[in-house]
Amino acid sequence: MLPWRTIIEIEKECDVPVYLQIANSIIQEMKKGRIGPGIKLPGTRQMSEMLEVHRKTLVRAYEELDAQGWIEMRPSKGTFTIKALPEINPRRFYMKTEKRNSFPATTGYSVKINNNIRTPVFTYRNITGFHDGPDVRLMPVKELGRSYKSILSRTVNLRYLSYVETAGVQKFREVLSEYLNSSRGLQTSFENIMITRGSQFGLYLITCVLFSNGQNIIVGEPNYYYADRCFQNAGMRLIRVRVDDMGIDVDAIEKICRKKKIRAVYITSHHHYPTTVTLIASRRIKLLELSEKYGFIIIEDDYDYDFHYLSSPILPLISADQKGMIIYVGTLSKTIAPAIRTGYVVAPPNLLLELTRLRQLMDTQGDPIMELALAEMFSDGEIRRHMKKALHEYHRRRDFVCNLLTQQLSSFIEFRIPDGGLAIWAKFNKDIPLPALTEKLRPQGLILSNGLIHNSGSVSLNSTRMGFAWMNEKEAEIAVGKLIKTIKEKF
Amino acid sequence: MLPWRTIIEIEKECDVPVYLQIANSIIQEMKKGRIGPGIKLPGTRQMSEMLEVHRKTLVRAYEELDAQGWIEMRPSKGTFTIKALPEINPRRFYMKTEKRNSFPATTGYSVKINNNIRTPVFTYRNITGFHDGPDVRLMPVKELGRSYKSILSRTVNLRYLSYVETAGVQKFREVLSEYLNSSRGLQTSFENIMITRGSQFGLYLITCVLFSNGQNIIVGEPNYYYADRCFQNAGMRLIRVRVDDMGIDVDAIEKICRKKKIRAVYITSHHHYPTTVTLIASRRIKLLELSEKYGFIIIEDDYDYDFHYLSSPILPLISADQKGMIIYVGTLSKTIAPAIRTGYVVAPPNLLLELTRLRQLMDTQGDPIMELALAEMFSDGEIRRHMKKALHEYHRRRDFVCNLLTQQLSSFIEFRIPDGGLAIWAKFNKDIPLPALTEKLRPQGLILSNGLIHNSGSVSLNSTRMGFAWMNEKEAEIAVGKLIKTIKEKF
Numbered sequence: 001m002l003p004w005r006t007i008i009e010i011e012k013e014c015d016v017p018v019y020l021q022i023a024n025s026i027i028q029e030m031k032k033g034r035i036g037p038g039i040k041l042p043g044t045r046q047m048s049e050m051l052e053v054h055r056k057t058l059v060r061a062y063e064e065l066d067a068q069g070w071i072e073m074r075p076s077k078g079t080f081t082i083k084a085l086p087e088i089n090p091r092r093f094y095m096k097t098e099k100r101n102s103f104p105a106t107t108g109y110s111v112k113i114n115n116n117i118r119t120p121v122f123t124y125r126n127i128t129g130f131h132d133g134p135d136v137r138l139m140p141v142k143e144l145g146r147s148y149k150s151i152l153s154r155t156v157n158l159r160y161l162s163y164v165e166t167a168g169v170q171k172f173r174e175v176l177s178e179y180l181n182s183s184r185g186l187q188t189s190f191e192n193i194m195i196t197r198g199s200q201f202g203l204y205l206i207t208c209v210l211f212s213n214g215q216n217i218i219v220g221e222p223n224y225y226y227a228d229r230c231f232q233n234a235g236m237r238l239i240r241v242r243v244d245d246m247g248i249d250v251d252a253i254e255k256i257c258r259k260k261k262i263r264a265v266y267i268t269s270h271h272h273y274p275t276t277v278t279l280i281a282s283r284r285i286k287l288l289e290l291s292e293k294y295g296f297i298i299i300e301d302d303y304d305y306d307f308h309y310l311s312s313p314i315l316p317l318i319s320a321d322q323k324g325m326i327i328y329v330g331t332l333s334k335t336i337a338p339a340i341r342t343g344y345v346v347a348p349p350n351l352l353l354e355l356t357r358l359r360q361l362m363d364t365q366g367d368p369i370m371e372l373a374l375a376e377m378f379s380d381g382e383i384r385r386h387m388k389k390a391l392h393e394y395h396r397r398r399d400f401v402c403n404l405l406t407q408q409l410s411s412f413i414e415f416r417i418p419d420g421g422l423a424i425w426a427k428f429n430k431d432i433p434l435p436a437l438t439e440k441l442r443p444q445g446l447i448l449s450n451g452l453i454h455n456s457g458s459v460s461l462n463s464t465r466m467g468f469a470w471m472n473e474k475e476a477e478i479a480v481g482k483l484i485k486t487i488k489e490k491f
Numbered sequence: 492m493l494p495w496r497t498i499i500e501i502e503k504e505c506d507v508p509v510y511l512q513i514a515n516s517i518i519q520e521m522k523k524g525r526i527g528p529g530i531k532l533p534g535t536r537q538m539s540e541m542l543e544v545h546r547k548t549l550v551r552a553y554e555e556l557d558a559q560g561w562i563e564m565r566p567s568k569g570t571f572t573i574k575a576l577p578e579i580n581p582r583r584f585y586m587k588t589e590k591r592n593s594f595p596a597t598t599g600y601s602v603k604i605n606n607n608i609r610t611p612v613f614t615y616r617n618i619t620g621f622h623d624g625p626d627v628r629l630m631p632v633k634e635l636g637r638s639y640k641s642i643l644s645r646t647v648n649l650r651y652l653s654y655v656e657t658a659g660v661q662k663f664r665e666v667l668s669e670y671l672n673s674s675r676g677l678q679t680s681f682e683n684i685m686i687t688r689g690s691q692f693g694l695y696l697i698t699c700v701l702f703s704n705g706q707n708i709i710v711g712e713p714n715y716y717y718a719d720r721c722f723q724n725a726g727m728r729l730i731r732v733r734v735d736d737m738g739i740d741v742d743a744i745e746k747i748c749r750k751k752k753i754r755a756v757y758i759t760s761h762h763h764y765p766t767t768v769t770l771i772a773s774r775r776i777k778l779l780e781l782s783e784k785y786g787f788i789i790i791e792d793d794y795d796y797d798f799h800y801l802s803s804p805i806l807p808l809i810s811a812d813q814k815g816m817i818i819y820v821g822t823l824s825k826t827i828a829p830a831i832r833t834g835y836v837v838a839p840p841n842l843l844l845e846l847t848r849l850r851q852l853m854d855t856q857g858d859p860i861m862e863l864a865l866a867e868m869f870s871d872g873e874i875r876r877h878m879k880k881a882l883h884e885y886h887r888r889r890d891f892v893c894n895l896l897t898q899q900l901s902s903f904i905e906f907r908i909p910d911g912g913l914a915i916w917a918k919f920n921k922d923i924p925l926p927a928l929t930e931k932l933r934p935q936g937l938i939l940s941n942g943l944i945h946n947s948g949s950v951s952l953n954s955t956r957m958g959f960a961w962m963n964e965k966e967a968e969i970a971v972g973k974l975i976k977t978i979k980e981k982f
Binding site for chain 1: 581599603604610632636642649651658675679776788805813830838845856871879882883
């Protein structure tokens with residue numbers, strides 16, 4: 001008999017379960033040849049006594065070896081190592097001399113460079129800065145992890161692991177529909193909701209299905225960078241309309257409509273991006289009327305409706321749309337986490353059907369396990385509770401940062417205190433050019449966007465979004481301190 | 492003092508933590524008005540004695556109320572309910588009479604119907620059937636759930652919750668690169684890998700970046716439905732080339748190249764989809780040569796390389812590509828679960844850069860938590876072990892189902908035993924039309940694809956993919972039994 005006690009190493013303190021350690025040891029020895037092919041293994045009782053482990057552990061180890069194809073169990077004869085090792089020997093189909101030594105450095109065909117979209121710049125947000133987004137430390141990630149694991153562990157959910165509804169799991173769409181109806185005054189059913197990978201995915205799908213080369217779309221001046229690029233990528237002509245203290249200038253939109261065929265108007269009604277201005281009621285009513293009169297589609301991107309600090313958000317335009325002119329786009333990415341890309345499109349079913357048709361060619365479907373986990377977190381109140389807490393904290397942070405800036409930087413920047421959202425729209429004095437300033441801040445470990453993506457024409461706004469939600473009070477104090485010092489010393 | 496003991500209901504058996512039950516009770520009573528504004532709450536010690544819970548529980552309950560904005564803690568004065576309830580009162584911006592009672596049934600603008608792509612048909616796979624896919628019961632979902640939760644619970648990973656690399660988390664790309672190098676003979680680094688939402692997402696991105704209206708692409712006859720639709724959606728002209736027992740006819744491709752400019756050739760080299768045929772070595776070499784000579788791109792969709800039963804898979808074409816002519820597309824969806832949409836594109840960095848640029852407009856980025864979880868499962872051997880086990884079981888199931896079909900249905904269907912993959916390509920006799928057969932099977936709770944999506948022209952192949960991996964032996968026996976009975980009785 002082989003010296004099993006020596007061959008099989010068991011570390012009781014190790015993370016790997018003991019049965020797997022036993023199975024892995026036997027596999028290693030079979031690969032090395034110390035345990036030959038066709039050898040009879042001791043029975044589980046005998047082996048468990050030798051190794052001083054529970055017999056059940058041995059049964060599991062043998063089952064593992066059998067499942068992986070290393071042993072054969074012959075009824076009433078015993079357990080034998082298999083005759084041919086289940087190792088894989090891939091076949092090369094070319095001469096070895098032909099083989100290259102490294103991966104080709106570049107394509108053998110030409111690839112058109114798309115200068116229209118900037119190269120992804122990524123900064124892990126583990127440094128201080130006026131990042132425009134929620135604080136990852138306040139996110140309900142433990143709850144999400146627990147919920148995700150729990151959904152995966154229930155046998156009844158196995159059916160969601162294969163192919164599911166392209167528009168998203170019905171249960172989640174139902175929960176979301178209820179949430180949108182109660183928080184935004186809508187009258188949707190789940191059939192009006194499509195789940196997307198963040199709101200950007202919704203914009204992209206809408207653009208592909210509804211828009212074509214050469215059509216006109218009205219956007220704000222300035223406007224959300226990635227929305228502009230999305231429309232331009234489809235060949236649309238952007239017509240820019242001024243945004244003032246009351247939101248986008250609807251009279252200007254009317255004038256354009258009298259002269260040109262307009263396919264759509266893109267708005268960020270609750271807090272205009274990037275300026276944070278709320279579109280006032282009278283303009284909302286007029287915009288809806290114009291939409292019906294001139295037949296243009298309104299894309300209402302309500303990316304931060306849930307972040308408002310006056311306890312009286314203004315209902316979205318779609319709550320009053322009787323003719324189906326509005327497509328409403330929203331996101332949970334800022335509520336849960338930007339990396340958990342979960343957004344939605346609200347629209348009549350005939351549009352959603354076409355969006356799902358196209359979606360099959362893109363990513364086939366969403367992540368049903370995540371959708372079920374989020375549905376559960378909505379149903380048991382976890383998400384609402386989290387939102388309330390986060391909102392309360394961001395409200396504090398907004399006040400804190402705005403106070404600091406007003407007290408110490410009012411001669412260098414201009415800004416209004418935003419009613420909601422996670423950032424301030426700040427205009428810097430001309431003699432403090434943002435690109436130069438941000439370059440001086442970066443070596444100090446302080447991130448501030450240089451604001452260049454907000455310039456739609458050749459005129460520099462010298463303005464940027466300064467996120468206040470990302471930092472706690474102490475961090476904000478340090479960040480504002482560095483900003484002031486740098487401005488005073490260098491400009 | 493208020494009768495706190497009566498007001499606050501605690502159920503110790505309940506799933507909701509006690510501190511949350513206390514906080515929720517107080518919120519409810521504040522909403523009802525039983526606890527008024529500006530009321531001083533008992534101290535945590537006093538309250539904990541009244542409610543007979545640990546004082547720490549009370550501290551957490553008060554913290555929760557404070558975080559949600561229901562109470563104020565005034566240093567050395569005590570804890571008070573706030574004066575204005577933090578309830579939200581959204582503002583309507585239109586007259587109530589204008590308000591509609593239901594969501595618009597249809598859009599107010601016209602939506603073009605895309606008859607090119609079929610409407611999503613979805614069947615939850617909780618019934619028996621020859622489904623073409625892996626068995627959800629064999630998937631490492633418990634391990635995945637554990638890993639996902641564990642990644643989310645580590646503070647060091649918080650930085651992955653915000654915005655990350657568009658091409659996928661570097662750690663995962665490194666692990667995947669190693670895996671592809673060792674299993675497929677490649678020489679990639681992480682810079683040659685982009686993570687996508689399933690292989691379909693890769694195909695879509697490649698199509699948008701590299702192809703344009705009116706260009707020619709060669710595909711198999713028959714070919715994978717969603718690849719065809721993806722290319723057609725971009726306006727490409729499909730040129731179909733016969734697939735025989737040795738794979739796609741490369742001589743026919745050469746003839747076409749002599750006459751026409753070909754932008755790309757799409758192949759499923761390891762097991763042609765849908766016919767399961769492997770492209771032979773000599774044709775692989777010639778196809779690569781033609782690609783360099785005529786400058787066409789090869790898209791190598793290797794969707795099921797990991798599922799082979801001869802222990803000697805043939806290395807993909809990209810392992811011999813020295814000029815960067817090949818774009819390799821793969822997926823983990825069949826290894827982990829179809830619903831966990833994780834695929835990858837392997838290509839030189841200049842192409843990947845353009846793919847990531849476009850991706851920013853689509854879904855911004857992937858799911859970094861899932862990517863880290865999968866990276867961990869690769870690193871600790873969990874995925875390889877799982878693949879080995881699953882492969883072993885699918886091998887058994889293939890043999891079992893093929894035996895049943897050969898013994899009992901050989902006069903009605905024609906098929907070859909596939910070297911790998913999860914399905915058999917079966918041609919049914921002309922007098923058993925598949926659409927009629929499948930309609931008769933469905934009421935018996937048995938799913939078989941009618942094969943219509945494999946017909947590229949007007950000629951019916953009367954062939955379909957019969958998945959064998961989805962069912963265990965007992966289920967397969969029942970399914971094949973029903974199939975035989977129905978064929979014999981009805982045709």
